[in-house]
Amino acid sequence: MKILVTDGHGVEHEIEATDGWTVMEMIRDAGLPIKAECGGSCVCATCHVIVEADWFAKLPEKTEEEVDMLDLALEVFDTSRLSCQIEFDPSLDGLKVTLAPDAIM
């Protein structure tokens, strides 16, 4: 299983995915430069990713907490999510996201 992550330079990285891990944890574990300042507590917006539209529709709904925290993103896109709030399961094999400017170190 894998996810595809595009970094700040437009380069796509294929990352091995692990069931039960959050997308932020997988990106961080792969050594990509993601800020994720609060470490996954949903109290900043520095793990902000833009999800590819088809995949966005397949993700569980944002919680109110995540919607609120996205207000701290400097620009919010239609398919913006906080990657610490997306838990990976096999149905997300192949998930495509792009690091938003907020998340780039």
Add this chain to the structure above:
Amino acid sequence: MSDNAHQTDVIIVGAGPVGLFAVFELGLLGLKTHLVDILDRIGGQCAELYPEKPIYDIPGIPVCTGQELTDKLMEQIAPFDPQFHLSEMAEELTRLDNGHWRLKTDAGTVLEAPVLVIAAGGGSFVPKKPHLEGLDDYEGESVFYAVRQMERFRDKSVLVAGGGDSALDWFIALQPIARKIALVHHRDGFRAAPHSVEAMRAIVAEGKGELHIAQMKGLEGTAPHLTGVRLEGKETGAFVHECDMLLPFYGLTMKLGPVAEFGINLEQNLIPVDTAKFESNVPGIFAIGDINTYPGKLKLILSGFHEAALMSQAAFKIARPGERLRFQYTTSSSELQKKLGVR
């Protein structure tokens, strides 16, 4: 030695949980401390990012919030009377002829001590800046990330950006003073306190202020004088909102800041230390908590506490050369109990 400098044993940069516990460990050894923090309150990330969030991995405390941990640490270190310099950024470090450190803050405070401890976590908390071209050139004249003097905004056309408490509070507070006030937020929902949202909506309903559901796309004007902000809304499309002041409130982010200029070795914005003393490559400068790195490092509060204890032993030898360090337990030592004020 400068005339107006505060003399102490140890200067601690950062008043988060690890900096606070260092006050305790240093205090047991009889060392006095001054702390500098860029935030206006004590507690670092615990107080700023997650004051209400539960922490479950502090030994012996099954659960506490970030604010509770901060409060308890303040209670624990009270006997040692630490001196705090809040809302100040550690800016300039020099080594004096006697080997002591002189630290100057951006507010002009001067601290001198034989030992410097960096406990700055992820670095300084600084306002998040919107990604708008040329923004820096407008700062200080037309763009502000905090309101220090409300008078500055009198009779101005002010645009406030954001959806949290700071944004709404200033929209409401500046409305009677400003010539024109407007709020821009990307959605018609706000995470600010409900009474603030109500007050904001009332101002808008009465026609005393504008609300734009849009995102900022660019600045108009001749720097540093702003004339407008380009906005783009899903329903309204792109347009220019005329204004001469912009107040963006998107929370804080962490930047290493001037610590990078202190002459300490850095590895990806972290300070490499040894694991016996938690000293940097510069003798007399220590780094504890999230800001340091060593093989096996874990960014946990409890690791920072351990690091503070070991650092203190090494700091003592620098601050009290020639004196013998007596290792004692708080449970049994009447000397330590006197210091703690429990005996």
